[in-house]
Amino acid sequence: MNNTVLMWMRARMPLWAVTILLSLTLIGGLAGGVYAGYHLNRPPAACPESPEVCEQFSVFWEAWELASERFVDPAATDPAEMTSGAINGMLDSLGDNGHTRFLSADEAQQWEESLRGSFEGIGAYIDVRNGRTIIVAPIEGSPAERAGLRPGDVILAVNGEPTSGWSVDELRTRVRGPSGTSVTLRVLHPGESVPVDVTVVRAQVVVPSANWALLPDDVALIRLSSFDDDAGKELREALTDARRQGARALILDLRNNPGGLLDQAIEVASQFLPEGTTVLIEENRAGERKVTAARRGGVALDLPLVVLINESSASSAEIVSGALQAAGRAVLIGETTFGTGTVLTPFRLSDGSRLLLGTQQWLTPDERTIRGQGIEPDEVVALGDEVALLSPGEAAALPAAELRASSDTQLARALERVLEVAASRQESRDGTRRRASLTAHGAHATIRGNAPILR
Numbered sequence: 001m002n003n004t005v006l007m008w009m010r011a012r013m014p015l016w017a018v019t020i021l022l023s024l025t026l027i028g029g030l031a032g033g034v035y036a037g038y039h040l041n042r043p044p045a046a047c048p049e050s051p052e053v054c055e056q057f058s059v060f061w062e063a064w065e066l067a068s069e070r071f072v073d074p075a076a077t078d079p080a081e082m083t084s085g086a087i088n089g090m091l092d093s094l095g096d097n098g099h100t101r102f103l104s105a106d107e108a109q110q111w112e113e114s115l116r117g118s119f120e121g122i123g124a125y126i127d128v129r130n131g132r133t134i135i136v137a138p139i140e141g142s143p144a145e146r147a148g149l150r151p152g153d154v155i156l157a158v159n160g161e162p163t164s165g166w167s168v169d170e171l172r173t174r175v176r177g178p179s180g181t182s183v184t185l186r187v188l189h190p191g192e193s194v195p196v197d198v199t200v201v202r203a204q205v206v207v208p209s210a211n212w213a214l215l216p217d218d219v220a221l222i223r224l225s226s227f228d229d230d231a232g233k234e235l236r237e238a239l240t241d242a243r244r245q246g247a248r249a250l251i252l253d254l255r256n257n258p259g260g261l262l263d264q265a266i267e268v269a270s271q272f273l274p275e276g277t278t279v280l281i282e283e284n285r286a287g288e289r290k291v292t293a294a295r296r297g298g299v300a301l302d303l304p305l306v307v308l309i310n311e312s313s314a315s316s317a318e319i320v321s322g323a324l325q326a327a328g329r330a331v332l333i334g335e336t337t338f339g340t341g342t343v344l345t346p347f348r349l350s351d352g353s354r355l356l357l358g359t360q361q362w363l364t365p366d367e368r369t370i371r372g373q374g375i376e377p378d379e380v381v382a383l384g385d386e387v388a389l390l391s392p393g394e395a396a397a398l399p400a401a402e403l404r405a406s407s408d409t410q411l412a413r414a415l416e417r418v419l420e421v422a423a424s425r426q427e428s429r430d431g432t433r434r435r436a437s438l439t440a441h442g443a444h445a446t447i448r449g450n451a452p453i454l455r
Contacts, residue, residue, distance in 0.1 A: 018173040060086070080104075087355075096358045096371070099342050105352030123205035125256055126168060127312065133163050133171055135187070136256055139225075140391060141205055147200040149187065151388030156195055157186035179203050190386055209411045210234035212242060213396035217404065217419055220247035221392045223412070224268065225315040227260025231251075231268025239271055239300045249304040249422045249441060251414045255334060255389055259315025262343070268316075269323045272330070274301060278365035279323040282343060285359070294323075304421040305330040306414045309377055314338035322364035322375045331421065333414050334379040379417070381410045390442025 047054040051265045064086075087102040094100055103111055110119075123142025124135050135153040138144035155163055166174075175183050181202050188195045209231035212222040213295050220242035224235060242250070259265075271278045275296040282290045307322050307330045318337045324330035342358030349355060361371050383389075390398075390408040406411050 014160070029041075044159045064261065065348065076122075080178050091355075091357075094358075096342055099340050099356075100358045101356050103354040103356065108352065110355040111354070116120055119207075120204055121176060121202055122147075122149075122183065122200045123203075123207070126155075126171065128166075128168055131165075133166060133168070137389065137391070139205060140211065140393070143200050143203045147198050149185070149198060149200070150189055152190040152386055153187040155185055155187055159184050160186075161193065177202050190388070208234065210238045211392055212238040213392035214245055214247060215251075215396055215415060216400035217415075218246050218248045219251060219418055220245075220249070221251045221253060221395055223253040223392050224257055224317075227262075227264040227268065228259060229258060229261065229264070231264040232271075235268050236271060236299055236439055243303075249306075249418045251306050251308065251411070252330070252416055253308045253389075253392075253411070254317040254321055255308050255310040255410070256312045257314070257317035258312070259317055259340065262316060262319070265316035265319045266292060266295065269320045270296075271298045271300050272305060272324060273298060273327055277323075277327055279359065280319050281363040281365065281367065282360050283363060284310050289363075304418050304425060306418040306421070308410055308414055309334040309337050309375060310334050310383065310410070311338055311374070313375075315340040318370055318375050319362065322368070322370060325375065326365040326368075331379065332375065333379045333381055333417060334377050334410050335380065335382060336376050337370075337374040339372045339374035340371055341369065352415060381413050381414070383408070383410050 041339065043258055047057060049057075064082070067082070068079075071077050078177060084102060084104060091100050091102060101161055121166070122144040123139040124144040127134055127136050135144070135149050135151060135155065137151045138149045154261045154368045155171070157163055158171065161174065163171060175185075179202055182199050183202065184197050186195050186197050186201045207226060207228070209228055210222060210224050212220055215221050216322065220239075222238050222242070224231065237252075266279055272295040273279070275294055275298075277294040279292050279294055282292070293331040305324070307321050307324055309317070309332055311320065313334075314337060318340060321330075321337065325332050343362060344356040345359040347355040347357060361368055361369065364375075387407045387409075390403075390406060390411055395403055395406075395408075395411060404415065406412055438452050
């Protein structure tokens with residue numbers, strides 16, 4: 001892995017919020033704030049604290065021994081599971097829940113694979129809401145989409161085993177598997193009362209970072225689903241294509257975007273912001289700050305822009321939306337984001353596992369702290385959990401009237417608002433031209449009036 005700063009998040013969930021069924025191998029693992037490379041293997045640590053702290057820690061071993069020797073179900077006292085649980089409990093006490101976390105060696109390998117933007121699995125974004133595991137959206141072109149899984153589907157069982165009480169991690173463990181194998185999900189489609197069994201054949205899934213379509217009135221809708229290695233490149237290509245096809249305004253959809261590589265967040269923001277504009281501020285535990293600015297060469301510095309966000313927009317998605325908002329470059333519509341706000345450093349532990357630890361926090365260019373607070377939209381438009389977000393392709397396929405009346409009211413309002421911004425800018429340009437014309441005409445008349453008369 002190169003020395004690139006990453007951003008890691010887990011939205012909504014204590015463990016993984018909106019994540020991708022990587023098999024379900026977590027593409028949500030893309031998110032995350034991992035800082036500047038890996039620390040090499042570390043030897044198992046002796047108690048590194050003061051004698052007083054080490055004495056307090058002896059209570060842990062007392063509890064461990066009692067649980068190991070006396071718990072009613074000896075099969076449940078697996079040392080690896082107990083160790084993982086103990087570490088996660090310790091990390092949760094730091095208050096960076098959903099971000100700082102521990103990865104087993106197997107999870108760490110899956111996480112590294114996810115950063116490449118491809119994986120073996122069924123290919124769907126999932127979440128746990130009100131105790132039910134749902135499919136937020138299948139990835140376009142994925143096995144999940146081809147098998148007929150829909151946004152909002154409730155997953156009731158996996159291969160006949162009920163999912164009641166499962167975490168996203170548990171679901172991932174049971175659904176994951178190599179290409180060519182199959183898994184059967186019992187799902188309840190939105191608006192239906194009878195569940196159905198859907199068998200999905202796993203495959204290699206390539207996740208596009210950006211896809212787009214041209215909506216009515218020449219508005220380009222671009223959905224950025226993650227910030228993996230190709231996010232900036234794909235967005236730039238999408239923006240270039242959109243301008244070539246006559247786009248005069250943009251909607252950037254960052255809803256359910258869990259984050260990704262920090263350098264890609266900078267690259268994405270740089271497509272809309274002039275060179276030198278502050279994108280984010282990083283602050284370490286000593287209070288020292290580092291400012292990161294937009295790069296040159298943005299291809300959409302002038303087009304009217306609205307950004308869609310929701311409570312599952314996190315990490316790098318919050319960096320971009322916060323930067324655009326602070327610069328007055330875009331109007332943000334939707335719901336307050338997750339509030340990730342920390343940059344993680346990955347520490348490789350002696351058994352191949354990883355500790356992803358928040359060692360810095362990031363602030364918006366106007367110095368707002370995002371950790372635990374999120375980015376607030378300029379205009380709040382709430383959307384129920386049962387409402388499916390329209391993809392660019394789905395939105396473009398609807399007649400203009402149906403699109404404006406769709407259940408995806410966030411997108412409908414974004415379309416209305418970006419056209420208002422475009423019209424306002426056009427009026428301003430027209431007024432400037434008229435004033436310039438009148439000034440030039442007046443100057444010409446004055447010159448003629450004061451010109452010498454030839455006799």
